[in-house]
Amino acid sequence: MSATTTTTKALLEAKSIEAGYGASQVLFGIDLTIGAGEVLALLGRNGMGKSTLLKVLTGTLAPMRGSVHFGSDAIGGHKPDAIARRGVAIVPEGRHVFPNLSVEEHLRAFARPRPGSAPRWTVEALYGLFPRLAERKANAGNQLSGGEQQMLAIARALSTHPRLLILDEATEGLAPVIREEIWHCIATLKAEGEAILVVDKYVQRLLPLADRHVILERGRVVWQGDSAALDADRSLWTRYLGV
Template sequence: MSEVLLEIQGLEAAYGPSQVLFGIDLRIGAGEVATLLGRNGMGKTTTIRTLAGLMPARAGSVRFRGDRIDGLAPDRIARLGLALVPEGRRIFPNLSVHENLVAFAANRTGRRDPWTLARVHALFPRLQERADHRGNQLSGGEQQMLAIGRALMTNPHLLVLDEATEGLAPLVREEIWRCLAALRAEGQAILVVDKYVQRLVGLADHHTIVERGRVVWQGASPALAADESLWHRYLGV
C-alpha cells in the first residue's frame, strides 16, 4: 500500500450560516490519481478550497504528508507541496506566459529531474510559442495549459485540478488528458475534479462521489466503470 499523501477526515465547511460540507473523507496515496465527482453545487470546489486553505474548516482534519494543514494559510500549504490549478485558471493576465511560469518556480519535492521551463515547453509546446504573450491574450485552452504548467513549475507532491477540462474545445481536452496520463506515468499524485467520467475511469485509481456535501460512494475505477447507474444517479451522465 502506498504512503498516505493526503488524508481528509470528517471535513465540514460553511459559507456563513450555510453549511456546505458534512463530514467529507478522502485519502490519496503517493503516486495515486484520485477524482472528486458530483453534480454542480454539491461541494467539490468547496472541498478543494478548504484543503488548499482558501476557506476555513468548521470541523474535521486535513493531513498532508502526515501533518495537519487545516488552519494554515494558502501560501504555507503551497510551500509544503500542494499545487492548485483552480476553477477559472486564475493566471496573471498582465504577465507574459514566461513570467507566469517562472513567478513561483521551486523544487518543493527535491526531485532529481525537476519540472523546468524546458520540460513544461516539451509538455505544452504552445506555451513556448506564446512565451511573450500576456495571459489575457491566450485562448481558454492555452490558459489552462499555462495554469497546469505554472503548478508543475513548483514541483509539487500533489497536483490538484478543479474542473480540469471545463469549457475547453474537444481537441484541447484531449491534450489535457494526454498531459495527465503522462504525469501519472511519472508517478505524480493528482486529485482531479471533472465531469468526463468515461475518461477519468481510465486515468484514475479511485474515486469519491459527493452529493449535497456528503460522500455517497467511494471505490476503484473498475467498480465505477462497471456500475453506470452511479453515473446517472449522482453525475447526470
C-alpha cells in the same frame, strides 16, 4: 456506499470534515485520502460540495470540524501560502493567469524547486509537456486562448514542484481537441508518478486515468471505488452525476 479499494500510504488525509459559510453547512463528515503517486477523481453534480472541499484542502476555507493532514503535517485551517509551501498546488477553476505576464514570465516567476532534489519541472521540461506554450512563450496571458491559458495554469502549478497537484474543473469550457491535450497531459503526469486530485465531469475520460473515484452528493461521500467498479455500475452515473 463503496467498492473494494487498494490501501495506499496516505499523502493527504482528510477526516470527518464539516465546513460551510456562516450558518450554512455544506460538508458533512467528509473522509478523503490520496496516496503518493495516486490519481483521484472527485465527482458530483454542481453544488454538491466539491469546490468547498477543495477550499478546505487548500486553506481558503477553515473547516468547522475535522482534520486535514498532508504527510505528517496537520494543515487544517492553515493559510493557503503555508499549505502551498508544503507542496500542494491548485489549478483553479477559471485559470487566473496574469494578463500582463508572458508565458515564460509565468513559468519563471513561480518556479520553486523542491529542496534537496534537482529541478524536475524546468521551463524546458514544461515546454516539452506543452509544446504549444513554447510557441507562445512571448505572448501575454491575455493573448492566449482558453485552452492555452489552462495549459499555462497547469505548467505554472508544476513549476512549483508540488507533491500534490489539484485540478479544479480540468477541462471546463474547452474545445474537444484541447480537452484531449489536457487528458494526455494528465496521463503523462500519472505515468511520471505525480499525485493528482482532479475535478471534472467527463467520467468516461477519467476512467483510464484515475486510480480511484469519490462521489459527493449534498456534501457527503455517497460512493468511492476504483475505475473498474465505477465502469461496471452505470446506475451511479445517472443517479449521482447526471450522465
